[in-house]
Amino acid sequence: MSEAPGTPITHPAHAPPSSPGERVPPCILLVDDIPANLRVLYESLNGRDYRLLVANGGAQALDIARRAHPDLMLLDIMMPDMDGFEVCGRLKADCETADIAVIFLSALDDATDKIHGLELGAVDYVTKPFHPDEVAARVDAHCKILRLERELAQRNRQLELVRDRILNSMVEGVVGLDAEGRVSFVNPAAERILGLDAQRILTRELGDWEPARLRETAARVLVEQREASMDELELPRGDGSSIPVELRAAPVSDPAYPAGVVLVLRDLSERRRVEATLNRTNDELTRSHRELRVAQMQLVQAAKLESVGRLAAGVAHEVKNPLAIVQLGLDYLEQVTAFDEISREVLQDMQHALSRADTVVRGLLDFSRERGLDLKPCAINDAIAQSLQLVRHELTQRNIDVLTNLAGDIPERPFDTDKLQQVFLNLFMNAMHAMERDGTLVIRSDCASVAADQIGPHAADAGFLPGDRLIRIAIEDTGPGIEPKDLGRLFDPYFTTKRQGEGTGLGLSVTRNIVTLHAGSIDLANLPQGGARALLLFQPQAASADNPAGAASPLFRNTARRQA
Numbered sequence: 433m434s435e436a437p438g439t440p441i442t443h444p445a446h447a448p449p450s451s452p453g454e455r456v457p458p459c460i461l462l463v464d465d466i467p468a469n470l471r472v473l474y475e476s477l478n479g480r481d482y483r484l485l486v487a488n489g490g491a492q493a494l495d496i497a498r499r500a501h502p503d504l505m506l507l508d509i510m511m512p513d514m515d516g517f518e519v520c521g522r523l524k525a526d527c528e529t530a531d532i533a534v535i536f537l538s539a540l541d542d543a544t545d546k547i548h549g550l551e552l553g554a555v556d557y558v559t560k561p562f563h564p565d566e567v568a569a570r571v572d573a574h575c576k577i578l579r580l581e582r583e584l585a586q587r588n589r590q591l592e593l594v595r596d597r598i599l600n601s602m603v604e605g606v607v608g609l610d611a612e613g614r615v616s617f618v619n620p621a622a623e624r625i626l627g628l629d630a631q632r633i634l635t636r637e638l639g640d641w642e643p644a645r646l647r648e649t650a651a652r653v654l655v656e657q658r659e660a661s662m663d664e665l666e667l668p669r670g671d672g673s674s675i676p677v678e679l680r681a682a683p684v685s686d687p688a689y690p691a692g693v694v695l696v697l698r699d700l701s702e703r704r705r706v707e708a709t710l711n712r713t714n715d716e717l718t719r720s721h722r723e724l725r726v727a728q729m730q731l732v733q734a735a736k737l738e739s740v741g742r743l744a745a746g747v748a749h750e751v752k753n754p755l756a757i758v759q760l761g762l763d764y765l766e767q768v769t770a771f772d773e774i775s776r777e778v779l780q781d782m783q784h785a786l787s788r789a790d791t792v793v794r795g796l797l798d799f800s801r802e803r804g805l806d807l808k809p810c811a812i813n814d815a816i817a818q819s820l821q822l823v824r825h826e827l828t829q830r831n832i833d834v835l836t837n838l839a840g841d842i843p844e845r846p847f848d849t850d851k852l853q854q855v856f857l858n859l860f861m862n863a864m865h866a867m868e869r870d871g872t873l874v875i876r877s878d879c880a881s882v883a884a885d886q887i888g889p890h891a892a893d894a895g896f897l898p899g900d901r902l903i904r905i906a907i908e909d910t911g912p913g914i915e916p917k918d919l920g921r922l923f924d925p926y927f928t929t930k931r932q933g934e935g936t937g938l939g940l941s942v943t944r945n946i947v948t949l950h951a952g953s954i955d956l957a958n959l960p961q962g963g964a965r966a967l968l969l970f971q972p973q974a975a976s977a978d979n980p981a982g983a984a985s986p987l988f989r990n991t992a993r994r995q996a
Contacts, residue, residue: 458575459483461502463493463519464537465511469560473506473537476564477571490514494522497529503578504571506558509538509545517552524553533574537562605677605697609650610690613638625677625699627669642668646695649681653693657683664700676700752793759786805949807846812903812970813838813877815849819856820875823864830869839878842903843972851946855954858939859907859966866911866964874908879972888955890923890944891969896953905968913958922956 460482462473470486477484485500487493490511497505505523509516516536523529536549539560546557555577556570599606605622607615618633626633641647646667649660662679669675678698684691762782771779816838820827827834863873882891884898896902914922923944947954952970959965 457481457483458504458578459485459500459502460571460575461485461487461493461496461500461505463487463490463505463511463516464508465489465513466508469508469537472562472564473567476567480568480572482571482575490516490519493519494529497523497532498526501529502532504533504535504574506535506537506567506571507554509536509549517548520549520552520554533578535570535574603699605695605699607633607695607697608684608692609638609654609695610692611654613650613654616690616692621699622697625669625675625697626667627671627673627675632670646679649679650693650695653681653683657685659683667697676704751789755786755790755793759790762786805848805851807848809844810847810849810852811844812842812847812852812905813840815847815852816856816875816877816905819853819860822853822857823860826864827873830864830867830871832864832867832870833872835872835874837874837876842877842879845903845970845972847950848946851949855943855946855968856907858943862939863907863909863911863964863966867909868911871910874906876906876908877904879903882969886967886969888953888957888967890955891953891967894948894951894953894969896969901972903970903972905970906965907968908959908963908965910963913962914956914964916958919956919958 458481460477462470462477462484463486464470464473465488467488470488474484474486485496485502487496490513493505493507494514496502507516507519511519516538520534520536523532523534530553534552534554535556535558536546536554537558537560538545549557555574558567558570599617599619602619602621605625606617606619607622608617610616615634615636618630620630622633623630638647638650641650643665645662645665649662652658653660659680659682661681664676664678666674667677676699678700680696680698682694682696684694762779766779816836820834820836860873864871867873879901881899881901882896882904886904887896887898923940944954947968950970952968954966954968956964956966
C-alpha cells in the first residue's frame with residue numbers, strides 16, 4: 433500500500449501478514465522538505481515490493497518513525513525545522529527507533545559531512561541530484577542487508593534458546609569464565625553440584641575457586657588456549673561438604689562469544705556408589721562361590737564316605753565270620769596240641785596277626801555304623817581318668833610321664849561315656865606313638881572363655897567364636913610334632929602318618945565324628961616349643977531338645993548362624 437506525496441500520515445503501521453508464512457514487504461520512510469524531491473524519491477521506488485511512507489519535515493519524520501517503525505529512512509540533511517543530523521541522532525538515541533537504518537540525502541559532497549553522518553549511525557550517503565536507479569539499487573541492497581541481519585539475529589536467538597535448553601538439561605555442571613576469570617554463566621546442574629545458587633556462583637572469580645588444581649587448570653587454559661582435564665578431584669560445596677568430580681576445561685573458540693573458559697563438571701558420586709555396590713556384590717559373589725565350592729567338596733566327601741562306609745560294612749561283615757572261625761581253630765589247636773618252642777612262636781604270631789585283622793574290621797564297622805548316642809550326665813574329668821587307667825601300663829613301659837591339670841568347676845553335661853572314652857583313648861595312643869619313649873603327656877581341662885587363637889578350623893565350622901565360654905580339654909605331647917603338609921589331612925579316613933601295617937587311618941576320623949555328634953570340635957596344632965596339641969571344645973550346657981545329639985552338620989550350623 434503506497435501513500436501519495438505530501439499526504440499527512442496520521443496512522444501508519446505495518447500491515448500484519450495474512451498468514452504466518454507470508455513475508456511482510458519492507459517499509460521505507462521518505463523525508464524531505466521539498467515536495468519535488470519527495471516525488472522523485474517516491475517515483476523511484478513506487479511499483480517495487482515496498483511500503484512507502486512520506487514526511488516533509490524532521491519532527492513529522494520522528495513521529496512517523498515512532499508509530500510506524502519503518503525498516504529504512506531516506507533522510508534529507510538540509511531541512512528548515514530540524515536538520516537530518518539531529519533527526520538521526522534522536523532516532524539512534526531512542527531504543528525503540530535505534531534499529532531503523534538511515535540513508536542520508538544531501539547536495540553537500542563534503543567528506544566531513546559524510547563522516548559525521550556515518551558516525552551518527554547512518555548506513556549510506558546519496559548525493560543530490562540523485563539518479564532514480566541509484567536510489568532504487570541502494571535501497572534494495574540495504575533492504576537485503578537488513579533482511580539478512582534480521583534473519584541472522586533470529587537464528588542467533590534460536591541458537592541461544594537451543595543452547596540454553598541444552599545447558600539446562602545437562603547432568604554435567606557448566607560454568608563459563610570470561611577472559612578475566614570471572615564467572616559469566618552457570619547452568620542448574622552446576623548449582624546442584626556446587627551446592628550454591630546461580631547468583632552466588634556468578635560473584636566468583638578465578639581466585640575464589642578451590643581446590644588449587646582447579647584454579648591452576650583454568651588459568652593454564654586461559655593462557656595456553658588448549659583443553660585440559662582432570663579425571664577426579666574433590667570439589668568443596670556450599671554446605672561445607674565435598675563432592676568428587678571429573679573436570680574438563682576448554683577455551684571459548686567461537687568468535688561470536690567473548691574469550692574465556694568453559695568448565696564442565698561431572699558428578700562422580702553416583703559412579704562411586706555404583707562402584708562400591710559392584711565391589712560389595714563381587715565380594716559377596718566371591719565369598720558365596722568359595723562357600724559353594726567348600727559345600728560341594730563336603731558333599732562329595734560325604735558321598736564318598738557314605739559309599740566307603742557301606743563298602744566297609746559289607747567287607748567287615750564278610751571278613752568277620754571267617755576270622756572268627758580261624759580264631760576258634762587256633763584256640764582249639766592251642767588246647768589239643770603240644771607245640772615245641774618254634775611252633776609256639778609261630779602260633780603266637782598268627783594270634784597277633786589275627787587280632788590285628790579283627791581290630792581293622794572292628795574299626796571299619798565303627799566308622800560305617802550309624803548308631804545313636806546314649807547320652808547321660810557325665811563328669812568329663814572322670815572320663816579322662818578312666819581312659820588314662822586303660823593306657824597306664826603302656827605309658828609305664830614307654831617311660832612317659834603324665835601331667836594333669838583338671839579343673840574342678842567343669843559342669844556335668846550329657847555325653848555318651850563309652851564314645852567319649854574312645855575319643856580320649858585314641859588321642860592318648862596317638863600321643864604315645866608320636867613320642868615313642870621318654871616323653872611327657874600333658875592333659876588340661878577347664879571351663880573358660882576361649883581366645884581367638886584357640887578357634888581352629890573345626891571350631892569355626894562348629895560355630896564357636898572368640899569369647900565363648902566353653903569346656904576345653906587340651907592333650908599335649910613332647911613328640912616331633914606334625915608335618916605342616918599333613919595337618920589338613922589327619923582327620924581324613926584311611927590317612928595315617930604311621931608306617932605301613934601300624935595304623936588303619938580311621939582313629940582320628942572316628943574321633944572327630946564322635947566329637948561332632950556331641951556338638952563339639954577338635955583341632956590339632958603344633959606347639960611352639962615342639963610337640964603337638966589336640967584341643968577339644970564343648971558347650972557347657974546340654975544339647976537342645978530339637979537336636980539332642982548335636983549332630984547337625986557344621987556347614988548348616990554356620991549357614992543358620994549367618995542368617996541369624
